Amino acid sequence: xxxxxxxxxxxxxxxxxxxxxxxxxxxxxxxxxxxxxxxxxxxxxxxxxxxxxxxxxxxxxxxxxxxxxxxxxxxxxxxxxxxxxxxxxxxxxxxxxxxxxxxxxxxxxxxxxxxxxxxxxxxxxxxxxxxxxxxxxxxxxxxxxxxxxxxxxxxxxxxxxxxxxxxxxxxxxxxxxxxxxxxxxxxxxxxxxxxxxxxxxxxxxxxxxxxxxxxxxxxxxxxxxxxxxxxxxxxxxxxxxxxxxxxxxxxxxxxxxxxxxxxxxxxxxxxxxxxxxxxxxxxxxxxxxxxxxxxxxxxxxxxxxxxxxxxxxxxxxxxxxxxxxxxxxxxxxxxxxxxxxxxxxxxxxx
Numbered sequence: 001x002x003x004x005x006x007x008x009x010x011x012x013x014x015x016x017x018x019x020x021x022x023x024x025x026x027x028x029x030x031x032x033x034x035x036x037x038x039x040x041x042x043x044x045x046x047x048x049x050x051x052x053x054x055x056x057x058x059x060x061x062x063x064x065x066x067x068x069x070x071x072x073x074x075x076x077x078x079x080x081x082x083x084x085x086x087x088x089x090x091x092x093x094x095x096x097x098x099x100x101x102x103x104x105x106x107x108x109x110x111x112x113x114x115x116x117x118x119x120x121x122x123x124x125x126x127x128x129x130x131x132x133x134x135x136x137x138x139x140x141x142x143x144x145x146x147x148x149x150x151x152x153x154x155x156x157x158x159x160x161x162x163x164x165x166x167x168x169x170x171x172x173x174x175x176x177x178x179x180x181x182x183x184x185x186x187x188x189x190x191x192x193x194x195x196x197x198x199x200x201x202x203x204x205x206x207x208x209x210x211x212x213x214x215x216x217x218x219x220x221x222x223x224x225x226x227x228x229x230x231x232x233x234x235x236x237x238x239x240x241x242x243x244x245x246x247x248x249x250x251x252x253x254x255x256x257x258x259x260x261x262x263x264x265x266x267x268x269x270x271x272x273x274x275x276x277x278x279x280x281x282x283x284x285x286x287x288x289x290x291x292x293x294x295x296x297x298x299x300x301x302x303x304x305x306x307x308x309x310x311x312x313x314x315x316x317x318x319x320x321x322x323x324x325x326x327x328x329x330x331x332x333x334x335x336x337x338x339x340x341x342x343x344x345x346x347x348x349x350x
Contacts, residue, residue, distance in 0.1 A: 018058045020097040023049075026090060037126070040086040047071075048090065061097035068094060069106070073113055081124040084117055088130030095137040103141035110138045111153040118156055129171045132160060136175025140182035147192045154179070154193065158200050161243045162236040173243040180250035184290070187252065194255035197247060201262045204240050207233035208269060234274065237266070241277040248281055249288030256285070256293060264304065 026045055030038035048067045052059050068091045077083050095103070103110065114135040121127035135153055142150045157179075160172035176197070183190040211233040215226035248259065266278045285291055286301050293301060 018060050019064065020061045022061065022064060022090075022094055022097060023059075025093050030089075037082070037085065040082055041089045044071075044083070044086040044090050061094055062099070062102050064094050065091070065098045065102065069110060069113065072117065078117060078120055081121050081127040084121055085124075085127040085130050088117070088127065088134050092130060092133045092137065095134060100141045103138055104143045104146075107138065107142065107146065108149050111135070111150060114138060115153045115156050125165050125168050128160075129168050132157060132168065132171045132175060136172075136178055139175075140179045142183075142189060144186040144189050147189045151192075151196070154196060158196060161200070162204060162239040164235075169239055173246070176243060177246045177250065180247055184250065191252040191254050194251040197244075197251060198255045198258045198262070201240065201244075201259060204236050205262045205266060207236055208271070208274070209265075212269075234271075237274060238277060241274075241281055244281045245284050248285045249291040251292065253292035253294060253297075256297060260285075260297075260301065260304075 023045065026041060030041045033039075048064060048071065049059050051067050051071075052063050057063050068087055071077055072084070072087050072091070077087060114131055117131040118128060118135055121131060135157060139150050139153055139157065157172055157175055160168055161176065163169040163172065180190065180193060183193055208230060211226070211230040215223075215230055218226040244259075244263075248256075251259065260282070263278050263281060266274050269275075282301060282304070285293060286298055
C-alpha cells in the first residue's frame with residue numbers, strides 16, 4: 001500500500017475487514033503504481049474513507065457506495081474527467097460487493113447519475129469506460145417489473161456497442177452480456193432487454209446494404225464519401241456481431257426469430273467477412289447450453305448455418321483482403337468503385 005494511503009488509513013483507526021476487501025483490491029491494483037491515474041484512485045478512496053469515519057460509521061460496501069454516489073453527484077466531481085474516472089474505478093470495485101437490495105432501493109437515482117456521467121465524458125475514453133462499467137453493474141440489479149426505469153441507461157449503454165474505441169466498445173459489450181446473464185430468471189424483464197437489442201440490430205445490420213445502394217447511385221465526386229460510408233457501416237456491423245456472439249445465447253426466446261431474420265439478411269450481401277462472423281453468432285446461439293432456442297428453432301437454425309456456410313464456400317472466398325483485419329478497410333479492393341457497383345446491385349435485389 002502507498003505510504004500516503006497507509007498512513008491515512010492508520011490515522012483513521014478503521015476496521016478494514018468490514019469493507020469486504022475493497023481497500024485490499026484497490027491497493028493491489030494501484031498501490032504500487034506511480035501513475036497519476038492510480039494516485040488519483042488512491043486519493044479518492046482515502047477521501048471517501050475519511051468522510052465515512054467522520055460520520056462515525058463503519059466502512060462497509062454500502063456506506064462506501066453511498067459516499068461515492070454522493071460525491072459523484074457534485075458538479076465539480078462530474079466536471080473533471082480525471083476525478084470522475086477515479087471515482088468510477090473505486091465505485092466499480094465497490095458495486096460488486098453491494099447487496100442487490102441496496103442497489104434496487106437507489107436504482108433510479110443511480111442510473112440517472114451514472115448515465116449523466118457517461119454522457120458528460122463520452123469523448124474521454126477512460127472516464128467513459130469506467131462509468132459504463134458502473135452503469136452496467138447497476139442495471140444488472142434491476143428489480144423484476146421495474147425495467148421502465150432501466151430503459152434510458154440501457155439504451156445509452158447499447159449506443160456504445162459500435163463505438164470506434166476498442167476499450168470503450170468492449171466494456172459496453174461485456175456489460176451487455178453481464179446484464180442479460182443477470183436477467184435469466186426474470187422472463188419479462190429479459191424479454192424487454194432482448195427486444196431493445198433486436199431493435200438496435202434492425203438499425204445497424206442493414207447499414208452496409210443501404211450504404212452500398214447509396215454508393216451505386218453516387219457521382220464520381222461523391223465516390224470517396226460513399227466508400228467511407230460503406231466502410232463505416234461494415235465496421236458497425238462487425239462490432240455489433242462481436243457483441244452478439246456472447247449476448248445472443250442469453251437473449252429471450254421470443255426475440256430470437258427477429259434476431260435470426262436480421263442476421264440471415266447479411267448473407268445476401270455475399271461478403272465473406274460478414275458471412276463468417278454472422279455464422280459465428282448463429283453457431284454460438286445454437287451451441288450454447290444457456291440459449292433459449294426451442295428444439296424446433298435449433299433444428300431450423302442448424303440447417304440454415306450449414307446451407308449458408310456451404311453457399312459461401314461454393315461462391316469462392318476470393319476477396320483475400322476481406323480476410324485480413326478490417327482496420328484498413330478503406331484500402332481494400334472490395335471497397336473500390338467497381339465493387340461498390342456490384343455490391344449496390346446485390347443489395348438492391350434483397
